[in-house]
Amino acid sequence: MIELCNVWYILEKHPILEDITIHIKPGEMVYLFGPSGAGKSTLLRLAHMEIMPTRGMVRVADFNSSRITKDEIPFLRRKVGVVFQDFKLLPDRDVFDNVSFALWATGVPYRKIKKRVLQVLAEVGLSHKRYAMIKTLSGGEQQRVCMARALANEPFILLADEPTGNLDDESSRDILTLLGRINRRGTAILMATHKEDAIHQIPGRILRLKEGKLMS
Amino acid sequence: MSLNFVYSIKEGVIGLRRTRLASAITISTIAVSLTLFGLLLVVSFHVRQFVEQFQDRIYVEVFIDTSLDETEVASLKKQFEDYSGIESVYFVSKEDALARFEEEFGKEMIEAIGENPLPSSFQIQLQKSHRTGSDLETFAQYAQSQHGVDEVIYHKRLFQLLKQYKLVILSGGLILIAMVFFSTIFLIANTLRLTIFSQKEIIHNMILVGATNSFIRRPYVIQGVLQGVIGGGIASLIVLALIKGAALRFSAVLHDASALAWIPCGIGVVFGYIGSRRGLTKFLKT
Numbered sequence: 001m002i003e004l005c006n007v008w009y010i011l012e013k014h015p016i017l018e019d020i021t022i023h024i025k026p027g028e029m030v031y032l033f034g035p036s037g038a039g040k041s042t043l044l045r046l047a048h049m050e051i052m053p054t055r056g057m058v059r060v061a062d063f064n065s066s067r068i069t070k071d072e073i074p075f076l077r078r079k080v081g082v083v084f085q086d087f088k089l090l091p092d093r094d095v096f097d098n099v100s101f102a103l104w105a106t107g108v109p110y111r112k113i114k115k116r117v118l119q120v121l122a123e124v125g126l127s128h129k130r131y132a133m134i135k136t137l138s139g140g141e142q143q144r145v146c147m148a149r150a151l152a153n154e155p156f157i158l159l160a161d162e163p164t165g166n167l168d169d170e171s172s173r174d175i176l177t178l179l180g181r182i183n184r185r186g187t188a189i190l191m192a193t194h195k196e197d198a199i200h201q202i203p204g205r206i207l208r209l210k211e212g213k214l215m216s
Numbered sequence: 217m218s219l220n221f222v223y224s225i226k227e228g229v230i231g232l233r234r235t236r237l238a239s240a241i242t243i244s245t246i247a248v249s250l251t252l253f254g255l256l257l258v259v260s261f262h263v264r265q266f267v268e269q270f271q272d273r274i275y276v277e278v279f280i281d282t283s284l285d286e287t288e289v290a291s292l293k294k295q296f297e298d299y300s301g302i303e304s305v306y307f308v309s310k311e312d313a314l315a316r317f318e319e320e321f322g323k324e325m326i327e328a329i330g331e332n333p334l335p336s337s338f339q340i341q342l343q344k345s346h347r348t349g350s351d352l353e354t355f356a357q358y359a360q361s362q363h364g365v366d367e368v369i370y371h372k373r374l375f376q377l378l379k380q381y382k383l384v385i386l387s388g389g390l391i392l393i394a395m396v397f398f399s400t401i402f403l404i405a406n407t408l409r410l411t412i413f414s415q416k417e418i419i420h421n422m423i424l425v426g427a428t429n430s431f432i433r434r435p436y437v438i439q440g441v442l443q444g445v446i447g448g449g450i451a452s453l454i455v456l457a458l459i460k461g462a463a464l465r466f467s468a469v470l471h472d473a474s475a476l477a478w479i480p481c482g483i484g485v486v487f488g489y490i491g492s493r494r495g496l497t498k499f500l501k502t
Contacts, residue, residue, distance in 0.1 A: 050424065077426035088421040092234045104223050105427040149425060 001026050001188060002047055002157060007056035009042055009212075016042045017212045020056070024190055026156065029183045029204030032192040038209040040192035041085075044159045047190065048080045049073050061156065078106055081150030081187075085162035087142045089134050095121065095145050096130045102152045120148040124178060140171030147178060151187075158182060160191040164198055176201040220431060228438025238411040239443060245407045246447025246487070247454075249400040250480035254455035256396050258473045260389040265471050267382055271347060274378070276356055276370040278338040282310070284364045289336070292364055296338060299358065301346030306339040313337065335366060349379060401487060408440055408491035412499070419499045429500040433493070440492025441485055448484015452477050 002024040009017040017039045024030050032040045045051045046058050049065060058065040063076040089098050096117055103113045121127045124144040134142060143163060150158055160179065164172035172195075180202040183189045193199060199206055208215040232239045280292065289307065296305045308316075313334040318326060326332065340359070342351060352370055360368045412419075415436070422432050456477035463470050 048424075071428070074423075074426045074428045077424065082424060084424075088424060090418050090421060092418065101422070101427070102425045104220065105422075105425070105431050107218070107220050153426070 001061065002190065003057075003059040004043070004046065004053075005057045005059075007046060007053045007058060009039070009046060009051065010054040015212055017046075017053075020214050022207065022214070024157065024188055026188055027183070027186045028188045029202055030188075030190045031199045031204055031206045032190060032209055033194070033196075033199055033206050034209035035194055037211075038194075039212040040194075040209055041161050043209070044082075044161045044190065044192055047159055048077055048082055074105070078102070078153045079155055079157075081147075081153065081155035081158040083143070083146050083150050083158060083160040083163045085165040087146045087166075089142060089145055089149075091134045094131050094133050095126060095137070095148075098134060098145055099148045099152050102149050106153065116152055117148075120151045123151065124148045138171070139167050140174060143167060143171070143175055144178070147175070147182075151182065155187065157188040157190060160189060162192055162194070164193070164195065172198070173201075221434070224431075224434035225438055227435035228442060231435055231439040232442060235411060235414065235439075238414055239439075242404075242407045242411050242443045243447040243450070246404050246444060246484055247450040249403050250448050250451035250484055251454045253393075253396050253400050253483070254451055254477060254480040255458065256393055257476050257479060258455060258459060260393055261473050261476055262470060263385060263389055266469075267378070267385060270378060271382070272341075274347065274352075274371055274375050276340045276342070276352065276359065276368060278340060278359045278365055279335045279367040279369070280337060281364045281366050282335055284336075288364055292362060293338065295362060296340055296359065299355065301343050301351060301355075303341045303343045306341075308337045308339060310334055310336050349375065400483075404444075404487045405491045405494065408443070408488070409495040411443075412436060412492065412495035416499055419496070423500075432500060433496050436496055437489060437492045440488040440495075442488070444484035444486070444488020444491075445481065446484075448481040448488075451480035451484065455480060 002022070004020050004022045007017060007020040008015060020043065022030075022043075032043060034040055042051070046053055046065075047060060049058065049060070049063070049068065052058075052065055060076055061079055063072065068076065090101060093101070099117045099120060100113050103116060108116070118127065118130070121130055124147050126141065126144050126148065129137065129141065134145065137145065143166075147158075147163075158179070163175050163179070167175060176198060179189055179191065183202060183204075189202075189204075191198075278296070280289065284292070293305055293307060296302060310332055313336070314326065314332045317334060340355075342355065346352075346355075352372075352375065356368045356370055359365055419432060456474060459473055459477055463472070
């Protein structure tokens, strides 16, 4: 499903990731645990090919980093849901438009878009805020919009980059509960975190990353 | 029409509202710069028309002996008409000359003299390609040498002045238009680029959720074209209003330049399209 084989990522002669080999199976819950600067975000960026490995190969479903073309990357990203620490929402639009954007981009008819958006908003508990502008939402709510958007295209894997990084304890618990529910329904999750308590909430495999190297 | 295209049009229109301050600045910039360009175009058009008209008014006046009879006058006219490079030969009889004189200066002067002292003449216009200093000179000499010709006059000094300054006026106008045109392109392209630059983060977020470059580009290009249409349209209406206003006061000397007023609108559309496309290129590389 997602495979990183002997991946190196070097930035300005400085190795950010060194010889990483990971294989994530369908429906698996995997934590990428390590301190800030360990290379967790870089690894996630490689997994949805926002950046390409300096050496080695990343394979996501049928897409291979050594063969993928620039035009194919958007199609890969539609199969992989990404939840960002800083949400990366479209601040000038409301909740509905933010979630539906990912579906419009794939050419889904409006009737289906509406149905799917309402479905995922219900899933993340934001049905009542569907017409709220992003700026008026709390951090926890914005993160749930981000999750709804990531789920809209029914991805086989969710990449979560410090999804609780900017949230208070209560909102963090809500988000982790939500991630657990999504994982139990069969969606694989690769979650990067530096919080020790976060990795005990949902049972899963823990990959420890330190200074760009995989420890276990 | 595909669903994506309908979405793009809707987003393009809504985009004007979302970025209302940046859009207002872009539209104003387009309107002001294209109004200046449109006015320059109209002024340049009239200068060119005046110069052409002025040149058309240069003719050779051949005064003939009052003793010539009708047959001799007809024969002389034929001789001039057969001369190579002549466009028209117009006979002005003594009576016609008197009528013109009285119209311009009144009857008193002629009444004081008692009789019509004005001679008959030919007003001879050379073809455009022969309206050069040497051709005029050669023809004047030829006319002077004909039997029955008293005097040959043409505005040699005026012609020399026109010849001297025509190129300067026309090429100066062209250079000025080109300079304003390129400044306008530069200004509009950069204003559109700034509008798109303010959306940099949003564009990046769109890329990250799997939108293709063309899907992202379309609404922005539609928005750019709309800004061009509105800005260029305002410029066209201002130029048109000024043309109509000037025509009311100076209808005798001005030509109808209404068609030129729509050029700013056309340029607005083209610049809006190209400017927004180019502005996006930088952000759609990955």
